[in-house]
Amino acid sequence: MxxxxxxxxxxxxxxxxxxxxxxxxxxxxxxxxxxxxxxxxxxxxxxxxxxxxxxxxxxxxxxxxxxxxxxxxxxxxxxxxxxxxxxxxxxxxxxxxxxxxxxxxxxxxxxxxxxxxxxxxxxxxxxxxxxxxxxxxxxxxxxxxxxxxxxNVMPRGKVRVTLLKDMSDFVRTRAGNVNRQYTFDEIKHTDLTVQNTETNDLTTFEKLPMEFAIHFDEQNEANGTFGYQTSSSKCDSLLSLPAGEYRIVSYVTYDKNKTALETNDRPAAANFTVEDNETTEIKAKIALYESDEYIKDYYALKAIWEALDGPRWSYAGESYNPGANWDFNKDPDLWGAQPGVQLHDNGRVARLDLSGFGFRGDMPAAIGQLTEMIELYLGTQNDKNYYDPTEDLATSMANRARNRKANHKAYYEKHHPATQMSWPCALALREHDIHTPSTALYDEGYTENQIFDTQGNQLNIRPAANLHGKICNGLKSLPKEIGNLKKLEILNIANSEIKELPAEMVQLESCTDLELYNCPKMEQFPQVLAEMPKLVSLNISENKQWSEHDPDGLAAGLEAIGNGKSQSVLQLFYCRNNNVTAIPDSFRNLKKLGALDMCENKISKLPAGGLGEVAPTEIRLDHNLIEEFPTTNGKFCPMEDMETFSATYNKLKVFPNIFSSKGKYVIKTVDFSYNEIEKLPDDFNGILVNTLTLANNKIKVFPKELLSGTNSYVSYIILRGNGMTEIPEGSFKGEFAASLASLDLTYNRLKELPKDFTAEDLPYLYGVDLSYNAFASFPYKPLNSSGLTVFAVRGQRDDNGARCLREWPTGIYKHTGLRGLFLGSNDLRKVDDKISYLIYNLDISDNPNIVFDASDICIYWRNGAYMLVYDKTQKIINCDEMLQ
Missing domain, CATH: 2.60.40.3540 (Domain of unknown function DUF4458)
Structure with missing residues (x-):
């Protein structure tokens, strides 16, 4: 109708x-x-x-x-x-x-x-x-x-699906159609088939989205287990079913990619009733099995916790809450969620970091169950609040391995900063947006007074902790089952009571990074290190006891490293503060060695003829007893890829003639500060370097041959604190002398500059610091360079220690490129000269007799656009605000 x-x-x-x-x-x-x-x-x-x-x-x-x-x-x-x-x-x-x-x-x-x-x-x-x-x-x-x-309408109700864990047959081996072992929280979708027990009709809900959640188990709490945790997975969607009696007949679980995980046609019994216009919760039970490898991993974690005095653990560090400990008051499949534990997507343990928990005891054999583990930290340098970018958890394991050298450099430069140039020289480079390792501390906010003492000696900004003999954990031993960890790539053992390493460590066929750091009870060098096949990075620092108890074993061990199974792959070698006396000749076999750090030892002997064809990018041999660098055909090692060569605080008397100006590549930093160097060798081969640092040596005369006659290339020179009295004419006549951009000559005894110190030879000179010398008249010559950005002539004293510079550089305001002028701690008197607002960094402090007219710069100073360093006791006129 x-x-x-x-x-x-x-x-x-x-x-x-x-x-x-x-x-x-x-x-x-x-x-x-x-x-x-x-x-x-x-x-x-x-x-x-x-x-x-x-x-x-x-x-x-x-x-x-x-x-x-x-x-x-x-x-x-x-x-x-x-x-x-x-x-x-x-x-x-x-x-x-x-x-x-x-x-x-x-x-x-x-x-x-x-x-x-x-x-x-x-x-x-x-x-x-x-x-x-x-x-x-x-x-x-x-x-x-x-x-x-x-x-008359078909009676229907709503149902909401919840997945629960079924541990009724937990000890039974997994059965059914399982594509792979999987964790409960991996379930992101599910198919659920239910049967009406009255009509036998089947209904299937496909690809239901599931949301995993951990929560307290009310039933266990009712039984007296306070705080017991469990988990479930829910579908927020309401589904419709005709009213009646039902049972669950099968389910299919899927991961986040909707790839089937398991099909179960005989799930645990779960009956439910649907009533018209009522909402019913369907509780489907997903079977868990103790035999799954990830569950076995979690039982291994509990065994490790119990063996290493876990109940008394109390975390002290920065990664987790102070006092944190592991918690096993929850379902076994949740035991992997512990501080210091990271899991693979399949639930297997990927990373175990026990640093900072104060663990003690013998590592149990259960460690051998963790066969999917990639990283194991049994103490680290971070136990002493050092930050190591190689251990940043926000960075993936692949990136950490890929950027191993860069991470090493970031760590080293943070904790062992390079010799710094003076603040005026650093400021000059900053004005041109140039940053180098020798300006890094200024970039971090340190001031010149915080970096140097009153004699120009660089202070130890971040002194390394004297860890030798100090214990942060009580690990006594590792079991032979450690050899089961075939996929382990990083192993750190630090600040520990361990006495020896098991021979089975040779089976760690994937281990690329190993750190054995400050283990004072290990009295003999562990020869097993030389047998490990894939070591890319090896750190055996802070173990002085080897030289004390077994010096021959230490020497033999280092020799064995050079002849060992990792000789063709080893890239980074750290052996700091071990009282090593010699670098063995076998190190010439380490063809891929990229960084050699053997600072703070007693090394006086280097490989005969040098390192041969070994071509590191970094060599750090600071704080040793080296008097010379042996060479073969004038080479200590190839320099084509060299970035940093540092041998400060040694016994060198002549600049090592191991560089050359005939190459194509420029080294970033060469530092021989705090030696006893008096001169360059007579047959100096030249050098190609950005920053050359020879601070606090005994070079009385500026080495003319450095830039003249050798075609050397140097951008920044630091010759602070040498007692230098003379710069010969012709010192800046080399073909590439024009590359010089910064010259730090502070804390010397110079009284004048050579006549040919001109813009013609040094057109790109950005920063010159002649502070703390003996100039009685103002050295105008650097001002000939139009590119000069910062010029410093502070603290001039004669041989009797009296202030000797009284002359204001008249007409200096005409220099249009100058942005900084440092004239503090002199005896400047009345300033009858115009003050340029362009020179917006001006230091006139500690000139007690000065009369300074600030009218030219007052408005800029008042608006924060001018940095004037002065004393309120000085006679500053025409800007009363400065004295308020």
């Missing part, structure tokens, strides 16, 4: 109803007073709770009440048949199953009998014919009457 027929009938009915109304004699329209409204509400019969006569459906039952969008109601009004079509509405499709409301129908007051009703879908197709359970209704004047209609 089409709705337009019903509409015609309704129109005729309305006309008849209109005749029943009328107007009063006094002209008042009483028709509205004779009308009321009725609204029909439709409900599912199965959930309709009113006790009325059951209706009868003349069509099959509806699947969903929400399918109906219109209702036609047939009414009997005193023998007159009426029919009206009304629209139906609900908040949404789900809410419709709880009932629909029609639009309001306006009728004359009186009693009506509902004869029948019909439902239509959104396409006006007839869905359903029904008879009312209640057929009498009364319309009151001006009121609203509601009347319920019930519809």
């Amino acid at each position: 089409k709705l337009f027929k019903l509409i015609l009938l309704a129109t005729a009915t309305c006309m008849a109803m209109t005749l029943l109304g009328g107007c009063s004699e006094d002209g008042t329209d009483n028709r509205e007073l004779d009308y009321g409204h009725v609204q029909f509400k439709l409900y599912k019969e199965v959930s309709y709770e009113k006790t009325t006569l059951a209706g009868r459906a003349v069509q099959t039952q509806l699947d969903y009440l929400s399918d109906a969008t219109k209702v036609t109601v047939r009414l009997d009004y005193n023998g007159t048949m009426l029919a009206q079509t009304l629209t139906l509405d609900a908040a949404d499709k789900d809410a419709a199953e709880y009932g629909l409301r029609s639009t309001k129908l306006k009728l004359l007051t009186g009693n009506y009998r509902v004869v029948a009703f019909s439902l239509y879908d959104k396409h006006d197709e007839l869905l359903y014919n029904g008879l009312p359970q209640q057929n009498e209704l009364t319309v009151a004047a001006g009121g609203l009457t509601t009347h319920d209609l019930t519809v």
